[in-house]
Amino acid sequence: MKAQLPFERLLSRRSLLLGSTLLGTSTSGLLRSLAEEASITKPKRSCLILWMGGGPSQTDTFDMKPGHAHGGPFKPIATSASGVQICEHLPETAKWMHTMSVVRSMSTREGDHGRATEDLRTGYRPQGPIQFPVLGSLVAHECGPQSGDLPNYVSILSRGLFRPGVAPAGFLGTEYSPLLVGGGSEGTERRLTVENLTLAKGVTRNQSEDRLQLLKQMEAPFLNARPGVAVDGHRTAYERGIRLMSANAAAAFDLDEETSETHQRYGQSLFSQGCLLARRLLERQVSFVEVNLGGWDTHYDNFESVQRLCGTLDRPWAALMQDLQDRGLLESTLVVWMGEFGRTPVINPQAGRDHYPKAWTVVLGGGGINGGTVIGRTSEDGLTVEDQPVTTPDLLATILTVLGLDPKKQNLSNVGRPIRLTDPEARPITAMFAG
Amino acid sequence: MKWPALIPGLVFFCQVASIASEVPDPSLLAERIDRHLEQRFAAEGIHPAAPADDAEFFRRLHLDLVGVIPDSETARQFIDDNESNKRAAAIDRLLNSEEHSIHFANVWRALLLPEAETDRQLRYFLPGFELWLQQRRAENAGFDVIVRDLLTVPITGTEERPQLVLTNLRNANPIAFIAAKEADPGKLAATTTRLFMGIRLECAQCHNHPFDVWTQEQFWNQAAFFAGIQRKGRGPFAPVLEKPETKTISVMNDDSKVVPALFLDGTQPVAAATSPSSTAQRELLADWITRPENSYFAKATVNRVWGQLLGYGIVDPVDDVGESNLPSHPELLNELAAEFTRSGYDLTFLYQAICRTRAYQRTSRQPDSGPTDSSTFATMALKPMSGEQLYDSLASAIRLKGVTNGRKLMRNEDPVRRRFLDTFGQQGDQSNPETSVLQALTLMNGPLIGAATESQAVGLLKDVVASDSDRKSQIEVLYLSTLSRRPTEAEQLQIAEYLDASSQDRTRDLSDVLWMLLNSAEFRWNH
Numbered sequence: 001m002k003a004q005l006p007f008e009r010l011l012s013r014r015s016l017l018l019g020s021t022l023l024g025t026s027t028s029g030l031l032r033s034l035a036e037e038a039s040i041t042k043p044k045r046s047c048l049i050l051w052m053g054g055g056p057s058q059t060d061t062f063d064m065k066p067g068h069a070h071g072g073p074f075k076p077i078a079t080s081a082s083g084v085q086i087c088e089h090l091p092e093t094a095k096w097m098h099t100m101s102v103v104r105s106m107s108t109r110e111g112d113h114g115r116a117t118e119d120l121r122t123g124y125r126p127q128g129p130i131q132f133p134v135l136g137s138l139v140a141h142e143c144g145p146q147s148g149d150l151p152n153y154v155s156i157l158s159r160g161l162f163r164p165g166v167a168p169a170g171f172l173g174t175e176y177s178p179l180l181v182g183g184g185s186e187g188t189e190r191r192l193t194v195e196n197l198t199l200a201k202g203v204t205r206n207q208s209e210d211r212l213q214l215l216k217q218m219e220a221p222f223l224n225a226r227p228g229v230a231v232d233g234h235r236t237a238y239e240r241g242i243r244l245m246s247a248n249a250a251a252a253f254d255l256d257e258e259t260s261e262t263h264q265r266y267g268q269s270l271f272s273q274g275c276l277l278a279r280r281l282l283e284r285q286v287s288f289v290e291v292n293l294g295g296w297d298t299h300y301d302n303f304e305s306v307q308r309l310c311g312t313l314d315r316p317w318a319a320l321m322q323d324l325q326d327r328g329l330l331e332s333t334l335v336v337w338m339g340e341f342g343r344t345p346v347i348n349p350q351a352g353r354d355h356y357p358k359a360w361t362v363v364l365g366g367g368g369i370n371g372g373t374v375i376g377r378t379s380e381d382g383l384t385v386e387d388q389p390v391t392t393p394d395l396l397a398t399i400l401t402v403l404g405l406d407p408k409k410q411n412l413s414n415v416g417r418p419i420r421l422t423d424p425e426a427r428p429i430t431a432m433f434a435g
Numbered sequence: 436m437k438w439p440a441l442i443p444g445l446v447f448f449c450q451v452a453s454i455a456s457e458v459p460d461p462s463l464l465a466e467r468i469d470r471h472l473e474q475r476f477a478a479e480g481i482h483p484a485a486p487a488d489d490a491e492f493f494r495r496l497h498l499d500l501v502g503v504i505p506d507s508e509t510a511r512q513f514i515d516d517n518e519s520n521k522r523a524a525a526i527d528r529l530l531n532s533e534e535h536s537i538h539f540a541n542v543w544r545a546l547l548l549p550e551a552e553t554d555r556q557l558r559y560f561l562p563g564f565e566l567w568l569q570q571r572r573a574e575n576a577g578f579d580v581i582v583r584d585l586l587t588v589p590i591t592g593t594e595e596r597p598q599l600v601l602t603n604l605r606n607a608n609p610i611a612f613i614a615a616k617e618a619d620p621g622k623l624a625a626t627t628t629r630l631f632m633g634i635r636l637e638c639a640q641c642h643n644h645p646f647d648v649w650t651q652e653q654f655w656n657q658a659a660f661f662a663g664i665q666r667k668g669r670g671p672f673a674p675v676l677e678k679p680e681t682k683t684i685s686v687m688n689d690d691s692k693v694v695p696a697l698f699l700d701g702t703q704p705v706a707a708a709t710s711p712s713s714t715a716q717r718e719l720l721a722d723w724i725t726r727p728e729n730s731y732f733a734k735a736t737v738n739r740v741w742g743q744l745l746g747y748g749i750v751d752p753v754d755d756v757g758e759s760n761l762p763s764h765p766e767l768l769n770e771l772a773a774e775f776t777r778s779g780y781d782l783t784f785l786y787q788a789i790c791r792t793r794a795y796q797r798t799s800r801q802p803d804s805g806p807t808d809s810s811t812f813a814t815m816a817l818k819p820m821s822g823e824q825l826y827d828s829l830a831s832a833i834r835l836k837g838v839t840n841g842r843k844l845m846r847n848e849d850p851v852r853r854r855f856l857d858t859f860g861q862q863g864d865q866s867n868p869e870t871s872v873l874q875a876l877t878l879m880n881g882p883l884i885g886a887a888t889e890s891q892a893v894g895l896l897k898d899v900v901a902s903d904s905d906r907k908s909q910i911e912v913l914y915l916s917t918l919s920r921r922p923t924e925a926e927q928l929q930i931a932e933y934l935d936a937s938s939q940d941r942t943r944d945l946s947d948v949l950w951m952l953l954n955s956a957e958f959r960w961n962h
Contacts, residue, residue: 111687112625112637126635127759151872159857160552179872195858196876200885211947211954214933218926219955225800226962230817234956241875300669344688350669354688 042143044404045332045367046282049135049290050275050317052309052339053161054113054297057353058361058382059345060306061087063104065382070345072303081372089310092318098372099321099330100365101432105376107389108341108357113297116340116357117161122170123396123422131170131414135396136288138421140169140176142405143287149249151240153178154281156192156274158292171414174233178290179244181253181277182270192273194253197245212242252284253277265319267312275316279323282333296339299352324366334367334402338395345382359385362395367402369432393426401428459778461787462523464771469793471767472812482804483813484797489514490920491962492522492796497919498820498961499744500529500786502538503827507915514921526790530783533573539782540568541823542743546630547585550615556671559601560611567607577780578736579725582631585609586721587714590664592676597667599674618666618675620684624657628699631724633735633756648758651686652694659684659696660704660720679715698723699731725780731756733772737785738762741771744789746816747809763810799962818961822859826852826883829953832917833887834894855883878954887953888946896949900942906934909945917952 064087065071076085079097086094086102110116110125119125122132133141140152155161155168155178162168162180169176182192199208223231243249251257255276266272274291281289293313298305317337324330342360343353359378365371376388390398397407400421407426410418476483487495493513497505505513513525529535544551544565551557571581588609592598600614616622625637639654663681666673686692696704696716704719712718724732735756742748749771750762762768771785778784789795799815807813820828829835830852858877878884887894895916899909910930914922922930930948937944952958 115637174871177871194876195873196880198880200880200882200889202889203880203885207943207947210933210937211950214947215951215954217929218951219957222955222957222962226817227801227806228817230819230960231956234959237872237875238879238954240872241879244872244876245880348688 043139043287045334045402046286046329047136047139047288047367047399047403048278048282048320048333048335049288050313050335050337051158051161051290051292052296052313052337053117053158053292053294055116055339055341055343055355055360056296056309057298057302057306057343058104058359059343059353060303061090061310062102062361062363063378063382065345065380068381070347070382072347074303074307084372084374087310089307090314092314096318096321096365099325100335100363100371101369101373101375103362103364103375103390103395103429104378105385105388105390106342106360106362106395107385108360108392111341111355111357113340113355116355119392120338120340120395121161123393123426124419125392130419131167132419133170133172133176133411134168134178135399136178136290137169137172137176138400138411139288139403139405140178141172141411142409145175146240146243148285149243149246150252150281150284150286151179151244152176152286153288154278154286154290155180156277156289156291157182157270157294158290160294161292171419172411173229175236178288179240182274190268190270192255192270192277194244194250197250197253199245252280255280262319265322266316267319269312269316271312272316275320279320282324282329283327296343298343299348299354300350302343302347302352321365330366331368334369334399335365336362336399337365338362359383364398364402364432369402370434373432375429375431388429390429391426393423394429397422397426397428398432402433459774459781459784461784462791464774464784464788465791467770467774468767468788471764471770472794475764475811476813479811481807481811481813482802483807484800484802484815486793487796487798487815489521491798493525494919495815495961496525496529496790498818498824498828500526500538500790501532501534502541502821502824503534503831504917504919506831507912507919510915510919522796523791526787530786536569536572537565539572540565543568545821547626548611548615554615554671557611557615559604560614560671562604563601563606563608564611566605567609570607572782575781575783578782579732579780582725582732583721585612586627586724587717588613589714590675590677592667592674594676594678597665597674597676601672613664613675614671617671618664618673620658620661620664621654623661623664624654627720627724628657629754631735632699632729632731633738633750633754634699634731635755635757649699653697653699655684655686655694656697657699657720659694660716662696663716677714679712682716696720727776730769730772730776733776733780734768736780737771737775738768740782740785741789744786744795745812746818747812751810815962820959820961822856824961825859825959826855828958829883829887832895832953832958833884833892833949834898834916835883835887836894851883855881878959884950884953888950890940890942890946892946896942896946899945906931910948913945913949913952917949918955918957 059065059070060072060074064074064076064085066076075088077088077091077094079086079094081097081100084097084102086097108116108119110119115126118132121134123135124130124132136153136155143152146152153176159180167174168178181194199205223235255263255273258276262276266276271291271293278289278291293309295305295309321330321335324333324335341355341357344356345359346353348354359382376390377386378384379386400407405421407422407428408420408424410420413419475481490510493510494504497503513521518524544561548557548560548564551561567584568581571584590598590613600610613623616626628634628636634649636649636654636657639649639651659682662684663678664675665678666675668674683693683695686694696719698704698720704716704723706715706719723729735754738748738750738756739753742751742753749764749768750756750760752760774788775781775785794812795815797813797815799817801807801814809816855877858873886892887896895913899912902909902912907927910927911921914920914926933948934944937947
């Protein structure tokens with residue numbers, strides 16, 4: 001018997017309680033969303049982003065330059081994809097390269113962490129007052145209102161990626177914000193959990209129902225007199241919070257349900273737990289999951305750091321690919337490895353590498369793409385892209401296309417003009433998915 | 436026109452100006468501000484919201500100036516005060532309080548050192564950094580003086596003996612600014628121009644700015660003012676030094692492209708003839724930024740303070756002034772900036788003026804005629820509380836023990852508060868109020884409210900239950916403690932109904948009411 005007592009009674013009475021308790025007269029409410037569920041065209045694939053915060057070194061991972069002065073000490077190894085070599089410190093990942101496509105010709109324009117992160121995560125470079133939604137929110141929006149107990153977009157260990165005070169879902173509204181898991185208060189236990197999913201000590205379900213009903217009744221006048229995004233967001237957050245407290249949803253976040261063998265395969269690090277949690281969410285049809293592994297900002301002692309980070313990355317990534325394949329989810333899940341930019345091929349005097357947006361690498365896998373391939377090429381010294389340059393909009397349009405979404409679709413923005421999912425100039429990398 | 440005829444008049448004008456600058460009158464400026472806004476209302480047929488009542492005004496003022504809601508007794512006294520001048524008096528009283536300097540330090544620390552949010556090591560710097568800001572604010576140092584202090588923080592280290600950056604945790608000192616920006620000239624320059632001029636240059640680091648006039652070279656010209664600073668080793672605690680003779684920098688580490696330090700208007704810094712100190716380059720930059728002729732400085736500052744108080748900038752986002760983002764009320768921005776400059780960058784004067792306006796004192800309840808656009812300032816915006824404001828207000832409302840001490844120096848190290856802040860984010864620019872799912876869960880089920888609303892709770896709940904007063908008065912204390920107002924008649928009735936229909940356990944019933952108040956949107960927001 002699980003210790004977490006779910007909200008069964010509250011949820012079984014959801015149409016009665018949630019509909020009336022929290023949503024009031026709001027038209028964006030749950031009842032409408034349940035009714036609409038059938039008519040929404042969901043993306044045909046899920047997406048998992050492994051975000052390498054800080055900007056990973058392409059030269060030491062997926063675009064090696066052995067023999068060149070820029071190459072550094074690491075050796076390339078053969079992989080399951082013929083002719084594709086990657087770093088010796090990613091031996092497990094190497095076994096999955098036949099399912100992946102390496103894009104070695106990323107060429108972007110932002111070299112500041114904040115701006116580049118915004119660029120790569122929204123598809124647009126920051127400009128004035130337009131609040132661009134991040135990719136996960138765009139996808140969540142295409143999924144329509146949250147229909148089950150789990151959110152459509154979960155972001156793991158990624159707190160630092162969201163600028164304080166800036167809504168991740170931008171002009172789409174808070175309904176499409178991610179659920180953030182971890183990244184703030186794991187404490188010394190270093191266990192990934194969603195805090196406060198269960199009722200406070202001594203509070204019964206009956207009492208909780210009473211309280212929620214009282215809350216709805218008493219705060220209605222305040223909310224109704226101040227209509228707007230803030231109020232909608234507040235209602236939505238409480239509604240989503242209550243849904244997460246349901247037994248089903250809470251169980252999705254319970255890593256103790258996994259066997260010790262599984263834990264061993266993934267490893268113990270927070271990133272490992274994040275990948276395992278990602279798999280559990282993808283199994284439950286969550287449309288967009290991201291897991292952040294920070295620390296790639298290697299201005300100093302690049303090689304020690306990259307070796308250590310590859311150690312953190314390699315096993316859980318491979319375990320995840322294995323599990324997705326075993327569950328028949330690999331074809332329907334696009335896995336993307338990326339950061340906000342790459343790093344200078346030139347090694348600086350501190351044995352580090354600095355920010356480099358001009359020529360860098362991302363990796364896509366699963367998702368029914370043409371695995372075992374390489375897109376684009378950099379020069380021998382790694383400094384320039386020599387073939388098939390890929391811009392930020394190109395990359396995001398590729399991802400959206402693989403997910404079965406139309407990058408040219410428009411959303412109405414906060415400044416009153418429609419904005420496409422990605423810039424109209426974007427050209428998806430057709431070679432990646434063309435048959 | 437002949438010059439000599441003008442000169443006596445000019446001298447006279449300067450005298451008047453200098454006298455005026457000694458005693459600027461905030462109520463005159465407040466009136467000018469309102470006239471600017473109301474001209475627009477008239478021209479565009481906008482119906483502004485009604486004035487806020489005393490309780491709404493007072494709660495807002497407390498949150499904005501001292502970062503926490505008033506306690507129940509303070510709120511009650513203000514509401515019941517019959518003095519006609521009580522609002523202006525409250526503004527002055529709060530501005531003179533120690534809590535105001537603490538809150539100011541907290542707000543500006545978050546703007547200046549946002550890195551401390553993610554880099555735990557940097558948090559060791561916070562007590563000293565905040566103490567420095569706090570002391571400066573407490574003595575009402577001009578904002579130019581504060582900025583100058585920050586930009587010219589002494590770095591005395593040499594190649595042989597680099598300077599330690601963290602020697603005494605409690606030593607009031609802005610050196611954390613250098614450490615948090617990793618002693619990196621580009622980061623120091625980008626933060627400086629963004630915060631003190633409202634110009635985002637970081638976008639020009641790698642290429643020319645696509646939408647504005649700034650070039651990549653200008654970014655590095657700014658960085659060159661900090662180019663002499665070096666860090667020996669890595670991490671925020673690594674010692675630093677500065678080489679005053681370094682006045683150029685290579686663009687993105689490309690030694691074939693070296694640019695000099697140049698001001699943003701293209702002029703060249705001219706060093707004073709006196710012996711150059713290690714901070715000479717930075718002093719030149721600080722002088723240029725804070726001189727009255729540089730209107731960007733005053734505009735950026737008044738716009739930021741305006742945004743903090745009104746919830747929306749005259750230029751919004753507040754630190755992105757440019758061709759693609761024009762002010763909603765250019766004349767108002769100019770006048771505010773000019774008056775702020777004339778006052779000697781007197782923050783107290785600026786706060787006084789804005790807080791006295793009808794604009795600041797309007798209700799956040801939308802007018803019957805319908806919603807108004809944020810950029811017209813016809814209705815008070817809903818401002819989200821920062822994590823600090825929310826935690827401190829919760830702690831005050833539930834009468835958490837030790838909170839008075841907690842508000843002082845040690846509060847950044849309080850682990851319970853820290854954990855709460857990790858979920859609720861720190862103070863910063865928050866023009867988009869947002870309650871996250873995790874925040875909702877924390878407020879519904881978290882330990883802080885949980886402990887305050889359980890049957891054995893000490894603090895507010897226990898005090899109310901133990902009081903001899905009737906049920907109506909008990910409810911009133913709960914409302915005054917949380918929402919800083921009395922309940923309406925209708926609310927009293929509804930609560931009474933709830934209590935009548937509920938269990939016979941009085942503590943439990945009142946705990947439900949308290950839980951409801953602490954989870955309500957009205958508590959969650961600065962409205």
